[in-house]
Amino acid sequence: MNAPFQSIVTPASPRIMAERPMKIAAKDVNIYYGDKHAIKNLSIDIPDRAVSAFIGPSGCGKSTFLRAINRMNDTIPTCRVTGNITIDGRDIYDRDIDVVQLRAKVGMVFQKPNPFPKSIFENVAYGPRIHGMSQNKTDLEEIVVSSLKKAGLFEEVKDRLNAPGTGLSGGQQQRLCIARAIAVNPQVILMDEPCSALDPIATAKIEELIDELRQNYCIVIVTHSMQQAARVSQLTAFFHLGTLVEFGDTDEVFTAPQEKRTQDYITGRFG
């Protein structure tokens, strides 16, 4: 039924793909919001231990697809997903996949920093606690501290772990959210415009952090800032009107994209 929509997928350049194992594979994915066809026949292979950036104009489906990767779309009753998305070869829309465990495995960082209105410690401890990841308080403290360290926040907050997380600055809040995501030991981290509410300095810190995290996680980031995509990602996917127009090495996409639509978008020519 989706025949009229032809997705043009440029195979990722062998360089980036060959170096890294595959993590997420989507095949013929279609996503609908009620009658709206948000993602059309999308197929993409996302490698592990690299940052893949999704760019595209608003409403192009990039966030929708991102949210399909940890089934966040399940919370929207009208949303329907067809085709299959696998992580490490396991279909995440399979019947016997537990959504709660999937979301622990595929962490998410949102556009607006959204710490719980609780202490910094509690913010990070919440995930490990509900998943029963720690045997005792010492264990939990260890997880919290190491997560905060990984998120590059520990030095700034070590004296006030019991202060409310909402009292931190915007950039610190976002790093707290990243620490919270890391705390449940995910394999994939999805970031939905993580810097759009932050100033350039805070943005730079987050970008630095993303670059560090890349060593250990598969990171997918949706961003409106092409500069940011160019700076932090190794692979860039350009979405337009629900289709994946181009997916390739960031180096290539931003200097010499293969598709005219990509070119028009990244040079600021979209009418």
Place this chain on the structure above:
Amino acid sequence: MTEIRSDFVAKRYAAERRFKYYGAGALVITALFLLFLISDIAIKGFPAFFEHRATVEVTIDPAKVDAAKPQAGDFDGIVKDAFRSLFPAAKSRADRKALGGLLSQGAADDLRDMVVANPALIGQTLKVPALLSDDADLYFKGMQTGLKITAGAGTLQIAQSGEEYVITGDTGDLREGQIIRANGGALRITKLEGSTVVAEAVLAPETLNTAVAGQWDMLTLSVKEAERRVNDKQVVWMEQLRSSGVIEKSIAWRFFNSGDSREAELAGLKGALVGSLLTVAVALLLALPLGIAAAIYLEQFAPKNKLTDIIEVNINNLAAVPSIIFGLLGLAVFLNFFGLPRSAPVAGGLVLALLVLPTIIIAARAALKAVPPSITEAALGVGASKQQAVFQHVLPLAIPGILTGTILGLARAFGETAPLLMIGMVAFIADVPQGFEDAATVLPVQIYLWSDLPEIAFQSKTAAAILVLMVVLFGLNAIAIYLRKRFERRW
């Protein structure tokens, strides 16, 4: 090029200023209305918080009060005798009855309570304050008649001719209707014939001596005898009491301590307050959990479809249904079908619960909606289940808002009369209710009942009860505002 015309700008600014004045004017008018209303109620109601008592010396005669059964004693007789002994001249049946009219039934009850609490008093003589009747009380509060006492200047000769008295001498200041107090008696002037004054006895004078300046005075009453509830004789007696210093004014604790009564001076709010409390408690216990549960389900879990849309519209409509309809429903379902007791807080509470349920649901939904979805997303994002997200994150944040809405709903329930009329909570109930199934009334119904009674004293009581109700409602609103401010969070 067209220029901006300066007169247009001026006009715009003038319009803006005018609008500001209109707004301020509207505010002032509203404030005046409110001020007028509240001050009117306060002025009317304030005296009801005080009562007058006359200190009398009573002897607890063991013959009248059995030490074994003190509560059965004739305290009425003891107090009345003691009171009458203050006026030895009043001997006739009519006089004794008039004197008795100044004393409240409550005086004997007070004494009985005192003796029952302390039986050792039997046989002793002691001074006790005896509660005055509502008429006497109102007189001392100045609400029966205006009174001017003028010391007599000059000399009066008083002569008796048959039933009448003729007064001569320096009678220039005397006017018809005035009461002359001289020689241990009181004379009401009926006629002025030049310098000769004809008067009739209110209290017969003991002697007919000439009264010189300082030995007599005159009372000028602004309200005619026929138009007030105390007659001239009682006025004279009361003035006698006042000048002898036995009258004391004190705070009327019984207004809060006792139930309703047919006697205005004895009527209190306790029954209504306890009734209100029990009724609202039932309403709260029922409506709060139901309301929150319904709100959480509708807001967080229910699928968005036609059915939930209809439910939502109906909840909103339900909040706008006239309260009397809920009363009818309560009558039909709770009383007639389930057979709950009439006039009982349990039935009233059920009806009020129905009444405030939509309000609570709407407030709770608004509070839940006000919690940013990012919090839910954050919880889901780290792998919390939907239920964990709602109960561990959304609900705690919504609680202050829910409580605020609930308290405002309760305030409405507190002030509601109409539905309770339908289920019989409008009866005269003198006893303070002891449980959820006792007959009871509530504060606004009590106000309604009192406002209907003919006794002047009840007008004051009505206003006082309104004040109490308003204080309770303001208190509830204040708590709501406090909770909102205290737990307000920024995300």
Place this chain on the structure above:
Amino acid sequence: MSDHITKAYDEDLAVLKTMLAQMGGLVEQQLDDAIDALSRRDTSLADRVIQNDEKVDVLEHQIEEKAILTIAKRQPMARDLREIMVAIRVSSDLERIGDLAKNTAKRTHAMSDQLPRKLMAGVTRMGRLAQEELKNILDAYGHSDATKALEVWRSDEDLDALYNSIFRELLTYMMEDPRNISLCTHLLFGAKNMERIGDHATNIAENIHYLVHGKPLAEGRAKKDITSTMSVEPGQHSED
């Protein structure tokens, strides 16, 4: 290509392009004049060429500034980025061409009192060929025409071939009569200048290809200038 959403961005790029066209025109004129001056031994024209070179330098400077400013302000991506980078490179090539024209003009003084008409003809012809190449490449750049640029790039072979033969010819003259050495050396440098101009034109052609296709020109081109290894034995005539 459609317009940018920000009009000022289009203007920035247009201004850059206009400045380059202006510079291209100026350099073309300079080369023309230099060749004229050399062939007619017109020293005053040569002096004018030498003076005008300053204008070329100023223009190059301005283009560079404008390009840097545009990068800073617009953070260009993809084609726009290449456009600006290529503009910088082309302007520097043009500046070098201007320098070579000036250098050629300078040599007019050295030969003004002699009349080596026959020897002049070859160098002048080479000059015209280089001029033609320059004109074509500027045309191709103006229209972002990669095909035409490739043609120019290929046609540089002719210039190289001509240079080779002139080189040999001049060497022969010098060997025949040592009095010719001074004049021939100047002419040799003139010819070398023209050959260099051709190389700069191929540079520009490569840049145009990069501008249009986003990739460097993959095709290899054999360098036809073989003079660096060339030697002429005395008595050997090369009239071929």
